[in-house]
Amino acid sequence: MNTPLYEKIYDFISEQIKLGHLKYGERVPSEKELAEEFNVSRITSKKALDLLSQNKLIERIRGKGSFVMKNQTVNKEERQTDLHHQDAKDSKLIALIIQDFDDAFGLKLVKTIEETCLHYNCNLIIRRTGGQIIEEENAIKDLVNFGVEGLIIFPIQGEHYNTELLKLVLMDFPLVLVDRYLRGIPASAVSTNNQSASEELTNYLFSLGHKDVAFLSPSPKGISTIEERVQGFHIAYSKQGIKLNPNFILYDLISSLPQNDLYDYDYQGIKSFIDDNPDVTAFIVCEYYLALALNKALNDLGKKVPEDYSVVCFDCPENSFGRASFTHIRQNELEMGKKAVDLLMKHLKGENIPKHTFIDFTLIKGKSTMEKQNVTA
Known part of the structure; x- marks a missing residue:
């Protein structure tokens, strides 16, 4: 050893x-x-x-x-x-509950949480929920009963919160949320400033001459990250004094992973959206795998990125999208993971910790965008 x-x-x-x-x-x-x-x-x-x-x-x-x-x-x-x-x-037992992770988003986050736990002499348990709220509830109950002293949770969100998670917050159980927060619930959370990030993405497309920009995402109801990204999109339009066509927003996408019927449903919905909105010249996509579905739909319709359409998104693996990556917002997973553990350690010591901590992001320019005058669509 x-x-x-x-x-x-x-x-x-x-x-x-x-x-x-x-x-x-x-x-x-x-x-x-x-x-x-x-x-x-x-x-x-x-x-x-x-x-x-x-x-x-x-x-x-x-x-x-x-x-x-x-x-x-x-x-x-x-x-x-x-x-x-x-x-x-000094050794403590803590757990990370996360929907899933891969090289698009989450892998660096998990590695950093694990490494920071080692520095604090903590043992870490990792439980994946697959995006299922019942699995998240079971994970919380199992881990608390097992004796974990603190939790870091990448929460599943929707119109109704996880009751087991709410119980922990009311009990002041040591926990920190990552990537998103619970509106009206006093739990400490570490996340990207998604509103500012979305506004920066939109302004970048404006700087390339695009004014008819579409926004694709799952429903924002109850999901703080998506709600803030939608807000940033609207704010960017408002500050530019440009009227936003409400038809350019598609909210009924489902899948954040390329799997089975959900991915096919999103793919078909995106194809129909493209046909119904011929004036659109650029897309902002809330999640990487939905950006992949958009790219496939455009290719199948005989369109090219970025020659016909510019596409930007949140998160993207390195060296993806064939010859180059999407232009995207890169969240600082390393700082997010380290900060989450740091705050949890303070909570375990009985110290007061901030309710919301924003982590810086970076706009990465790939080869999925170009100036509008070169767009032929």
């Missing part, structure tokens, strides 16, 4: 003290210096220094640094016993 990184730093400092290279009263390298030297996060270097302090090898003075308390021989067996007891005391 590999030695934990924080233990390697602990061994290094204690050995320096044992050999006399670090003497009584001398300053020990800081969290930042150790993190850079050992190529680890500051969470890891902090844990090593905290353990050295708890074992009376160093003294940590706020605003000044860490200093050697005394020269002493460190018995390795005793040290490992101390570390083992410390790990057992």
